[in-house]
Amino acid sequence: MSSKVRVRFAPSPTGLLHIGGLRTALYNYLFARHHGGTFVLRIEDTDQARYVEEAGQDILESLAWAGLHPDEGPVAVRDEQEQEYKGNYGPYHQSRRRDRYAMYASQLVDAGYAYYAYDTVEEIESMRDRLRTAENPNPKYDAQTRMQMRNSLTLSEPELQELLEEGAEYVVRLKVPAGETVQFEDLVRGPVSFETEGLDDQVLLKGDGLPTYHLANVVDDHGMEITHVIRGEEWLSSAPKHILLYRYLGWEPPAMAHLPLIMSPSGGKLSKRKAEEEGIPVNVRDYRRERYDRDAVVNFLALLGWSPGDDRELLTLEEMIRDFSVERVGKSGAIFDFKKLLWFNEQYMRNRSDAELAAELEELIRERGLPGKDSLTEMEQQRATDTDFLAGVVRLLKERVSLLPEFLEAGAFFFDAPVDFDEKSVRKGWKEDTPARVSLYRDRIAGLEDAAFRADELKRILTEIVEAEGVGFGKLMMPLRVAVTGAGSGPDLFETLELLGRDEVLQRLGTALEKL
Ligand code: GLU
Numbered sequence: 185m186s187s188k189v190r191v192r193f194a195p196s197p198t199g200l201l202h203i204g205g206l207r208t209a210l211y212n213y214l215f216a217r218h219h220g221g222t223f224v225l226r227i228e229d230t231d232q233a234r235y236v237e238e239a240g241q242d243i244l245e246s247l248a249w250a251g252l253h254p255d256e257g258p259v260a261v262r263d264e265q266e267q268e269y270k271g272n273y274g275p276y277h278q279s280r281r282r283d284r285y286a287m288y289a290s291q292l293v294d295a296g297y298a299y300y301a302y303d304t305v306e307e308i309e310s311m312r313d314r315l316r317t318a319e320n321p322n323p324k325y326d327a328q329t330r331m332q333m334r335n336s337l338t339l340s341e342p343e344l345q346e347l348l349e350e351g352a353e354y355v356v357r358l359k360v361p362a363g364e365t366v367q368f369e370d371l372v373r374g375p376v377s378f379e380t381e382g383l384d385d386q387v388l389l390k391g392d393g394l395p396t397y398h399l400a401n402v403v404d405d406h407g408m409e410i411t412h413v414i415r416g417e418e419w420l421s422s423a424p425k426h427i428l429l430y431r432y433l434g435w436e437p438p439a440m441a442h443l444p445l446i447m448s449p450s451g452g453k454l455s456k457r458k459a460e461e462e463g464i465p466v467n468v469r470d471y472r473r474e475r476y477d478r479d480a481v482v483n484f485l486a487l488l489g490w491s492p493g494d495d496r497e498l499l500t501l502e503e504m505i506r507d508f509s510v511e512r513v514g515k516s517g518a519i520f521d522f523k524k525l526l527w528f529n530e531q532y533m534r535n536r537s538d539a540e541l542a543a544e545l546e547e548l549i550r551e552r553g554l555p556g557k558d559s560l561t562e563m564e565q566q567r568a569t570d571t572d573f574l575a576g577v578v579r580l581l582k583e584r585v586s587l588l589p590e591f592l593e594a595g596a597f598f599f600d601a602p603v604d605f606d607e608k609s610v611r612k613g614w615k616e617d618t619p620a621r622v623s624l625y626r627d628r629i630a631g632l633e634d635a636a637f638r639a640d641e642l643k644r645i646l647t648e649i650v651e652a653e654g655v656g657f658g659k660l661m662m663p664l665r666v667a668v669t670g671a672g673s674g675p676d677l678f679e680t681l682e683l684l685g686r687d688e689v690l691q692r693l694g695t696a697l698e699k700l
Contacts, residue, residue, distance in 0.1 A: 189221025191412050193247075193254070194401065196228045197239030200467040201246040203520075204416065204446045204454070207485040211443060212414050213252045214486065214508040224408060225257030227277045228401065230285075230394045246468035250478055251501070273408040278400050281407075285395035288403050288433060289356040289388050293336070297432035298388060300354045301325075301335040302347055308333075324384045327362035356389035358398075358428065366424040371412070371441035371510045378424035386425050398422060402429040405438055414441045414510070441510045444489045447517035454520050464522045475548060475588035480532035484525045489518040498531060526586040534582055541582075542574035545591055555593050563688075564599040573598075576683040580675035594674075598683065601692050602670025605700065609672030613662035614700050621660050622667065625649055626693045629686065637686045639678035646678075667696030 193209040195201065216223035225247065227240055244258065256271025269276050292298035303311075308325060311333065315323040323329060331338055335357070339347070347354070360383045367377040388399040395403070401422075405413060420442045430437040448454040448462060459466045465474065471481055483499055491514070492499065492507045499507070533541065549568040553560060560568060567573050577595045585594055596602075628645050629637070650660050665677050668689060674680065681689050 189219040192224035194226045198234040217505040218508045222255045225254035229279045299336045353391040355387045357385040406435045412439045417442045445517045447519045477532040480528040484528045538575040538578040541578045597669040609666045618663045639682045643678045
């Protein structure tokens with residue numbers, strides 16, 4: 185394939201960008217980069233009723249977050265009139281390309297491939313009621329019925345003239361031929377064919393003069409010289425209408441690749457509702473807010489329907505670009521294995537430096553405080569801004585958490601003394617002879633110089649005590665852990681003590697001895 189590969193991601197700004205939308209963008213991006221082609225972003229905003237103000241901005245931010253920078257498209261979402269674009273095929277908002285859709289619609293009418301229809305909603309409904317039968321529960325506006333309706337195929341010249349003068353509202357409909365089979369070769373699914381029998385005379389231009397998705401999509405893919413349309417399987421059923429449009433407009437259709445549906449782990453399509461039920465974030469914004477590692481998300485999405493052909497799972501973006509091919513995209517639904525996504529996140533997080541993660545934690549705390557706290561104590565405040573301390577927290581918990589915010593949940597006790605102690609662990613580990621042993625340990629470590637308050641030394645002292653008393657390690661370790669962290673399990677105890685520091689540890693032991 186030559187360098188003139190041009191693909192596009194063409195979201196409709198009807199809501200926040202869905203994680204499935206990001207996969208579509210990623211596959212387009214990988215395909216473009218693999219072939220040294222161009223990745224275009226086009227905003228399909230002709231549906232005024234479903235337009236969501238913040239969606240355009242969200243699309244740009246989400247793509248930028250994922251590192252999928254379009255070569256052409258909107259640069260920033262500004263005031264409607266003042267869009268900034270990159271590329272020579274703009275404007276890249278369909279709302280700013282209106283004139284050309286109307287022009288092509290009338291070209292289709294003139295050539296006899298489309299017609300003006302004046303039917304009201306009620307008239308269409310009454311046609312359906314009239315013709316509805318058990319075999320045909322939902323009669324279409326098509327070759328069978330169009331001659332019974334009010335359109336430029338059935339009305340006389342004077343009637344049409346009158347409607348025109350009245351300024352009557354009309355739509356332009358595609359004249360779908362009867363009894364034809366529309367075929368094309370899908371790069372993922374192989375040969376695909378549809379009977380025109382099943383197709384409605386698709387509305388191309390609406391009463392408000394704006395195009396429907398189908399017309400605008402075809403006009404722009406042609407106008408922007410798109411060579412490959414890569415999109416979700418939910419658009420497959422639209423493809424035959426598009427093929428007809430290309431034919432009637434005298435254009436070569438682009439190659440098409442329909443990506444497999446994204447399925448829920450429990451079966452069925454991963455709908456918004458289903459995802460929510462299963463605790464899977466749906467919008468890219470949720471992944472951004474929960475501080476998912478973007479490289480982990482991209483890696484996971486790359487494998488959601490595509491495979492490199494061997495058992496590699498961890499792939500860099502460069503490797504994905506090098507190895508990507510539409511031929512290795514699967515036909516059957518791709519299961520969104522959320523546990524696997526967490527695994528990817530762990531892998532990528534562990535590969536990053538403690539300092540880097542600490543800086544992110546600091547920012548996270550600045551943004552939303554500590555989990556479950558309305559305000560920070562003085563100690564929490566101080567520790568939350570101490571990057572060395574935060575890096576210590578990261579180091580101790582890195583192997584135990586899957587997502588960045590979990591450092592703050594699993595590590596709450598690092599920031600301030602626990603408010604209560606885990607009952608089960610207290611019952612199990614805090615016995616009659618415990619206080620004496622804990623006191624002994626406290627007294628021994630109280631005498632350590634700051635520089636000697638280190639994990640190895642703290643461990644040595646504990647070993648000495650348990651050996652002298654002839655008891656197991658756990659007899660002292662478990663109560664110490666409960667006293668200092670409030671919980672029965674956690675990261676390495678001695679490293680934890682070292683990080684907390686002598687004064688803090690002594691104080692916590694004192695409190696526990698009083699309370700327990
Ligand atoms: N605007 C459509 C969407 O929201 C684009 C479908 C296509 O890629 O043709 O996904």
